[in-house]
Amino acid sequence: MKKFFFFVAASLVSATMFAHTLNNPVGADGRYIVRYDCASGQFTANDMVVDETFVFAIDVTGTWLEEWLKGTPTAEGASRGIAVNSWTNYGQTNGDFRRLKQIAGNIWGMTCNFKQVMIEEDASKAVIKDSIVYVSAQIFGFEYTNDNAGAGWWMWADQEIATSQADGSDCLFAFAPYVEGRTSAELYADDFTDGDIYGIEVTGYAAPCLDALQAIDNVEVEKKGAKFIENGMLYIMHNGVKYNALGEMVK
Secondary structure: OOOOOOOOOOOOOOOOOOEEOOOOOEOOOOOEOOEEEOOOOEEEOOOOOOOOOEEEEEEOOOOHHHHHHHOOOOOOOOEEEEEEEEEEOOEEEOOOOOEOEEEEOOEEEEEEOHHHHEOOHHHHHHHOOOOOOEEEEEEEEEEEOOOOOOOEEEEOOOOOOOEEOOOOOOOOEEOOOOOOOOOOOOOEHHHOHHHHHOOOOOEOEEOOOOOHHHHHHOOOHHHHOEEEEEOOEEEEEEOOEEEEOOOOEOO
8 A cells, every 4th residue: 555645734723703614405403414425416414423434525615615726726737626624522533634535516525434534542432322423624725736745735715714514503513323333344545546636545534436346446355355246236245244335334
């Protein structure tokens, strides 16, 4: 696996007077729905638990980021993209866990497993029955080139450095109360051919909406185990446990 890392010097802002709103749908709890179903191209309920792999997505339609993405990059030869700085009520997430990839139009996202990217020792408290993990975040712009994954960073276009959340909510989104049995297998950004967009190896983090066959063909065999097709779907059997192509446990 590739082990190229880039570092960002930035301070964590956990709370501000303002909220940076998104165009995601809002759930019954008043927080954003961030789980994305790539097959249907729609957001779906945040019913995932913290150690379950899912596609996280944001919709920046109507926000300042929509226009900023269309602007001329500051760095020579760079392209513009979107990143996220996130933290939880059970600790921070890996500092390299930031870059999103365009899914379609103004929707950007990543395949992720929050338990695997949480770096605090007390993250184990998040996987206790009925525990709820609340995720706060800042959404911001960045620029990148083929040679520099962070050619421009923390680009706010004169906007407030604010947490990103629905009006009146206390965080970006919340996981479902924890239940055992949905733990997903470990994954890495560079397990997949398009992991190069990040230029880093981070556990629990990869490009969004991965093609199943492409993803599994590029996973180390010793990590995931045997592959097989059942009813037209690709699965992996590892230590007697059945997983789907995104590493989610299948009962």
